[in-house]
Amino acid sequence: MRAQRNAGSPAQDDGEALTQSLIDAHEYPFVLIDDDYRLVAANRAYRRAYGLDEHAGLVGRRCYEVSHRLDQPCHLNGEDCPHRQVFATGEMHEVLHTHYDGRGQAERVRIRGHAIRGPAGRLWLGESIERLTTPEPRGCERRMIGFSPRYLRMLQQLGQAxxxxxxxxxxxxxxxxxxxxAQFIHHRSPRTDGPMITVDCTTLNANLFEAELFGHERGAYTGSVGRRPGLFEQADKGTLFLDEVGELPLELQAKLLRVLESGEFRRVGGRxxxxxxxxxxxxxxxxxRRSVNDGTFRGDLYYRLACIVVGLPPLxxxxxxxxxxxxxxxxxLCREHGRPCYMTREAVDCLMEYDFxxxxxxxxxxxxxxVALSSDGVIDVRQLDLCPGGPAKRRAHAVEPGGAPSLRRVESRYIEELLAEHGGHRRRVAEALGVSERTLYRKLRRYGLG
Ligand SMILES: Nc1ncnc2c1ncn2[C@@H]1O[C@H](COP(=O)(O)OP(=O)(O)OP(=O)(O)O)[C@@H](O)[C@H]1O
Structure with a gap:
């Protein structure tokens, strides 16, 4: 708080020096902020991170100007603001935010906002900032691109889960x-050193369920040469990821619930x-939830699986x-193809227009x-093959006279168009749609297009 006052008593000077050396000892960027969003003091790591040298008039600037390049507090931008929370509750508040470093590069940071109290009871916000892009984030975290408030909220929920x-x-x-x-949850959980085993619920049927999940003993049935542990056993001390759980037939849901409740099972042919x-x-x-109401998904299994529900936003x-x-x-893709590619501004705009x-x-x-269509490494609207006349045209087709159609309706029409365009070739339709063939088959069934 040194720069707030020009001269102080020796005791004050000592206090300020102590505050400064305490926050300088902090390895992460750390900043003290007053109730009017103004920076009061910052440590070296913070000044380095935001490209501010000691004399650059850091003190008195607003936190959101420095770290967010905004001209208003971040909660007005849809973000969960630690300043607002800490001054409202006096409690520590942790959030994920997107900050801009000294070179204007966006980076994801975890902020812990602490309530710091002065001797006279005055409150400050002490923000400790952990930069998630450096030092090395864990594998899947680095691959999870997204800086929007909506995406960061989801990451925050995943971290809590x-x-x-x-x-x-x-x-x-x-x-x-x-x-x-799911990988993010596993790698951030105390089970990270254990296995993460995926069960694809779309492939399970009554015949396979027990052998796949619980394994079998040698000679348990024709063709079972050796003993094989099931997926459940393989996931011991780790995470079992039940992908597409909504596709699990009702009769198997009861079996799954039983093993999840007890944690106990028997290999096929085992005692x-x-x-x-x-x-x-x-x-x-x-x-x-709707499947539970429709009677196609067991309510008891839903509540067993859904202690914490995290919604992932569509693009x-x-x-x-x-x-x-x-x-x-x-x-x-450029690394994989071994040649540089560049996207024009118009191509980026076109992608942002599209509904994906x-x-x-x-x-x-x-x-x-x-990338495959571009002969010179330049990707323009033409190579994207999306617009004009792409999604815009498709969207226009989809609009009903009575108003906006439901997403399901838009999707089923879009699939119909793609089927016509690709002469009913399902693999190509799945590729164009950007989904697996398995997912396409499910959608065809759902929309009665199969
Ligand atoms: N935030 C992200 N940043 C970069 N790539 C991502 C991100 N999220 C997903 N991807 C990539 O998008 C593709 C689809 O992701 P993923 O398979 O996890 O989706 P999904 O929701 O499980 O799909 P489905 O329901 O069809 O199984 C993958 O190649 C994945 O690496």
Whole structure:
């Protein structure tokens, strides 16, 4: 708080020097902020991170100007603001935010806002800032691109879910990144050194269920040559990821519930009762509550799986992330193809206009196609093959005379158009849609197009 006053008593000077050396000892960027959002003191790490030298008039500037490049507090921008929370409650508040470093580069940071009290009871906000892009983030975290407030809120929820042992249900459309989110939870959880085992619930049927999940003993049935542990056993001390859990037939839901409740199972052909200690993360692109109401999903299983529910936003609801995502995916494709590629401004605008029913997987496919189509490494609107006349035309087709159609209606019409365009070739339709063939088959069934 040195620069707040020009001269102080020796005792004050000592106090200020002490405050400064205490915050300088902090390894992460740390800043003290008053109730009017003004910076009061900052440590060296903060000044380095935000490109501010000691004499650059740091004190008195507003926190949101320095770190967010905003001219208003971040809660007015849809963000969870630690300043507002700490001054309202006097309690520590942790959030994820996007900050801009000294070179104007966006970076994801975890902020812990502490309530710091002065001798006279005055309150300050002490922000400790952990930069998540450096030092090295964990593998899947680095791959999870997104800086929008909506995406950061979701990451925050995933982080909180990871810290608990409760089961987590990830809900979101196909291609939004549910599997990546499950990996994030696993790697952030205390089980990170254990295995993460994925169960694809779309492939399970009554014949396979027990052998797949619980394993079998040698000679348990014709063709079972050796003993094989099941997925449940393999996930012991780790995470069991139940992908597409909403597709599990009703009769198997009861069996799954039983083993989840008890943690006990028996291999096929085995006598002994075995136990596995698993943490369950499940994912679905259905509205499972509605499935419970429809009677196609068991309510008791839903409540067992959905202690914590995290919704993953579709890409069209976080369009501001599209340029960064496209950039990262394009860089990856360039590395794979061994040649540089560049996207024009118009191409980026075109991507931001598009609705991406297949979400990030579709964005990836669109870019893959564009890289293949571009002869000189420049990707323009033409190579994207989306607009004009692409989604805009398709969207115009989809609008009903009576008003906006439902998303399901838009999607089913879009699939119909793609089927016609590709002569009914399902693999190509799945590619164009940016979903797996499996997902396409489900959609065809759902919309009666199969
Ligand atoms: N935030 C992200 N940043 C970069 N890439 C992402 C992100 N989220 C997902 N992806 C990529 O998008 C693709 C689809 O992701 P993922 O398989 O996790 O989606 P999903 O929701 O599980 O899809 P489905 O429901 O069809 O199984 C993957 O290639 C994944 O690496």
């Amino acid at each position: 990871a810290a608990s042992q409760a089961s987590v249900l990830l809900q979101g459309e196909s291609g939004v990144g549910k599997e990546l989110a 002994s009762q075995l136990r596995a200690d698993v943490r369950v993360v499940a994912a679905t692109n259905r509205d499972l 069209r609801e976080r369009r501001e992330d599209i340029p960064a995502l496209a950039d990262a995916l394009l860089n990856q 029913p297949g979400n990030i997987r579709e964005l990836k496919n669109v870019l893959q196609r564009a």
